[in-house]
């Protein structure tokens with residue numbers, strides 16, 4: 001049942017039409033650094049895709065190549081069926097919001113937003129009208145006469161977004177557009193941004209190293225690692241079915257446990273867990289991911305439980321995360337709903353843990369684990 005639901009979610013982007021943006025085997029090196037290493041990705045019209053990865057993994061370089069600010073060493077970029085690989089940036093019909101605000105410091109907010117339509121030779125009255133419309137859309141109507149240094153970070157961010165939208169791009173490329181904002185404004189602005197992109201029917205490629213932001217915003221997430229895309233999928237797929245140990249550890253909090261496949265399930269030290277081992281053969285040594293919220297606290301010990309004591313507890317609001325030192329030497333992270341009545345379980349005696357769900361994690365390409 002769950003498989004069917006997830007499958008439908010995965011199929012959704014394809015139903016929006018053929019690829020609007022397609023990149024194929026794109027590579028870029030700077031000296032000995034292979035910043036982007038043979039990356040391929042297709043994005044449907046109207047889809048919102050996020051590139052997620054650690055600092056230095058090649059996100060900005062990839063986005064700059066798509067926008068036309070950096071020439072690739074090899075590979076191709078298509079907008080629908082048009083090869084734009086060597087087109088100048090202005091001809092690509094793509095809007096770019098940079099990692100730094102990059103507003104023109106000597107122009108007012110209105111003049112910044114008006115820049116692209118002016119350059120395109122639009123009439124003054126038409127440009128003025130568009131500036132006012134966009135200012136309303138991003139809620140900076142009252143700030144149009146101010147210079148960038150007279151605006152807060154969040155306000156500058158909105159001006160930068162309006163400036164990118166003023167060129168009426170088909171595809172919006174956003175490089176960490178909220179990196180300088182505090183958590184509350186970020187959350188508000190990202191919801192607004194997603195709504196705006198949907199309303200205008202644009203296709204968006206968004207860069208962030210904030211996984212919460214990526215999971216909250218995107219139709220699909222591409223997890224990058226050292227210049228390559230490690231996995232592309234819906235947020236649910238990336239979180240629940242990581243295809244490598246790297247993705248399993250990178251997204252969310254994880255218990256990664258090695259065990260041997262037996263008739264009754266998976267043998268992990270002294271416990272026999274009845275988890276779905278997905279076609280692994282008897283005697284195979286496999287690794288499974290058990291998210292902290294997928295471990296339950298059992299009332300009594302059994303053959304399928306691990307027993308231990310709580311050594312730390314973190315209050316997270318709706319839930320409480322516990323670290324349990326098990327008798328068999330393993331440390332497990334457990335997340336349980338928090339209530340006002342329950343304590344943090346430290347010093348409350350022994351607890352028994354049983355998995356509700358486990359996902360078999362394939363070995364990484366590199367055998368270094």
Ligand SMILES: Nc1ncnc2c1ncn2[C@@H]1O[C@H](COP(=O)(O)OP(=O)(O)OP(=O)(O)O)[C@@H](O)[C@H]1O
Pocket residue numbers: 030033034035053054055056057058059060061062099209
């Ligand atoms: N112009 C350049 N010259 C030399 N090396 C570069 C240049 N631009 C990027 N690099 C290198 O390429 C790699 C990828 O850089 P990139 O800026 O694409 O990473 P990023 O994923 O955007 O990181 P961050 O999250 O910190 O912005 C890094 O090792 C970086 O040092």
Ligand SMILES: [Mg+2]
Pocket residue numbers: 059060061099175
């Ligand atoms: Mg970057």
